[in-house]
Amino acid sequence: MPTFLPEDSLQTPRFCGITTFMRVPHTKALDGVDVAVLGIPFDTGSPFRVGSRFGPSAIRAMSLMLRPINPYQDLNVFEECAVVDYGDTDVAPGYLPESFERIEAAVAPLARRGVIPLGLGGDHSITLPELRALGKVHGPLAILQFDSHTDTWDTYFAGQKHSAGTAFRRGVEEGWIDARASIQAGMRGSLFTRSDVQQSVDLGYEVVTTDEMLDGGIETLAGRIREKFRGRKVFLSFDMDIVDPAFVPGVQTPEAGGPTAREILRLLRSLRGLNLVGADVVEMNPNYDAGQITALLAATVGAEILALIAAWRHDTRPS
Numbered sequence: 001m002p003t004f005l006p007e008d009s010l011q012t013p014r015f016c017g018i019t020t021f022m023r024v025p026h027t028k029a030l031d032g033v034d035v036a037v038l039g040i041p042f043d044t045g046s047p048f049r050v051g052s053r054f055g056p057s058a059i060r061a062m063s064l065m066l067r068p069i070n071p072y073q074d075l076n077v078f079e080e081c082a083v084v085d086y087g088d089t090d091v092a093p094g095y096l097p098e099s100f101e102r103i104e105a106a107v108a109p110l111a112r113r114g115v116i117p118l119g120l121g122g123d124h125s126i127t128l129p130e131l132r133a134l135g136k137v138h139g140p141l142a143i144l145q146f147d148s149h150t151d152t153w154d155t156y157f158a159g160q161k162h163s164a165g166t167a168f169r170r171g172v173e174e175g176w177i178d179a180r181a182s183i184q185a186g187m188r189g190s191l192f193t194r195s196d197v198q199q200s201v202d203l204g205y206e207v208v209t210t211d212e213m214l215d216g217g218i219e220t221l222a223g224r225i226r227e228k229f230r231g232r233k234v235f236l237s238f239d240m241d242i243v244d245p246a247f248v249p250g251v252q253t254p255e256a257g258g259p260t261a262r263e264i265l266r267l268l269r270s271l272r273g274l275n276l277v278g279a280d281v282v283e284m285n286p287n288y289d290a291g292q293i294t295a296l297l298a299a300t301v302g303a304e305i306l307a308l309i310a311a312w313r314h315d316t317r318p319s
Contacts, residue, residue, distance in 0.1 A: 003032050004082040006068060014064040020085035021120070022063045022303060027084050030109065034081035035116045035309055037302070038106065039088035040280070042099050045125025045164040047156055049252050051287035055298070056088060056120040058250075058286035063299035070307035072269040077303070080310035086110070086117075096162050100129040107133035111278075116309055118302060121282030123252055124151055124164040127237050128171055134235065134278045135176035141277065142232040143168070143182035144225060146264070147239035148210065148255040150184055150200040153192075164252070164283075172203050179204030181232055183225060186210050186242035189255040210242075210258055218263055222270035229274055236279040236308075238301050240294060248297055250289025261297050268304045272311045279305045 006023035020026045021037040030036070039056025046052065069076050077083070089106035091099040103126055110117045111134045119130055124147070135141060145151075145168060152172075156163040161170065168184070171177035184200055188210035191197070200207050206228065213221050241251040244258035259267075284298040 004084055005078050009067070019057075019060050019064065021060050021299075022066050022068070022083075024078070024083045024085050026087060028086065030113050030115055032082055033084050033115050034313070035083045035118060035306060036086035036110050037083065037118045037120065038086040039120045040091070040103055040122040040126045041088055042091040042093075042103065042121070042126055043123045043252075044094055044096050044099065045162065046123040046252050047163055047165060049285060049288065051285040052121055052123050052252055052283055053093070054286050055122060055282075055284035058289070058292070058295040059120050059281070059284055059298045059302065060085075062292050062295040063302065065296060066299060066303045070303070070310070073272060073307045073311045075307070075310055075314055077306050077310045080314050083306060096125065100162070103129035104133045108136070111137040116276060117278050118305060119280035119282075120302065121280055121284070124237070124239055124282050125162060125167050126282065127280055128162070128167040130278060130280060131171050131176040131235060132174070138233050138277055140175060140178040141235045142229055143171070143177050144229065144234055144236045144274070145182070145184045145239070146186050146237070146242045147184060148186050148188050148241045148258060149239070149253065150187060150197060150207070152200045152203060152205070168200070169203065181228070182206065183208060183228055185213060185221065186258065188257055214259060214263070218267045219270060222267055225271060226273050232275065233277045234274050236274070236276055236305060238279070238281045238305070239283050240281065240298055240301075241283055243297065248294040250285050250287070250294030252283040252285050265300065265304060268301065268308070271308055273315070274308055275312055276305070276309050281305070
């Protein structure tokens with residue numbers, strides 16, 4: 001029987017106790033741990049709306065609604081892998097390089113111990129220090145980025161090299177991302193320049209626009225993703241603004257015309273077989289949420305990512 005199990009919500013009401021992700025134990029001890037959920041409450045990299053520093057607590061609060069059995073993967077997540085809530089990373093609000101150092105330092109011991117981090121953001125700049133920590137252990141990673149923006153600009157404001165819009169260029173330049181093994185899916189909306197999407201292609205990314213995703217069909221894209229990442233170590237980065245703002249009003253940078261909550265969950269649930277060594281769910285902004293629907297979807301996305309990790313462990317466990 002696994003050592004780390006969530007509180008039984010049929011015995012202890014969900015409104016009781018300390019709020020952790022899906023009611024799993026909160027601990028900094030890593031012995032026997034497979035996955036650590038950690039909050040990364042940093043939004044200094046946001047170019048416009050701030051407030052995603054409050055995302056981790058909002059996501060945890062709505063994760064109490066979720067249950068341990070994932071019927072889409074046909075397993076009890078917490079019987080397949082030991083999951084803990086690792087708490088929040090320390091950050092220095094307003095100071096991006098210093099906060100990056102703290103985030104990397106928080107993820108590094110997880111990476112060294114083979115514990116898979118699931119980060120709750122926070123703006124999308126936080127992915128870079130996560131990748132720095134993981135890349136030093138695993139080498140260059142294949143990236144599966146769900147997002148309505150490429151985040152591959154060279155600079156953003158006064159020549160600044162680091163922001164929520166530059167992480168996936170810096171990650172390639174620093175050697176943590178193998179762009180030719182990676183996919184960015186969900187791009188749409190108006191652009192700053194005509195090269196906003198082409199710049200990702202030039203770096204080596206395979207780019208799938210929202211129109212391609214929806215016109216070609218969710219199952220078609222899922223098949224492309226599974227084939228692309230076969231045999232690769234993958235980091236999954238899920239920006240909540242990939243979803244249409246009718247379903248996720250509480251995001252940093254909403255873009256009209258995206259997939260529905262059902263469509264994006266169907267896509268995630270079709271990705272069994274990915275070898276995830278890390279993941280994050282970012283840009284959830286409770287300041288703009290309505291009825292906690294964005295927080296609930298963000299928590300559900302996190303739970304589906306945990307289910308993919310559990311499914312991989314189940315399918316690759318020696319018989």
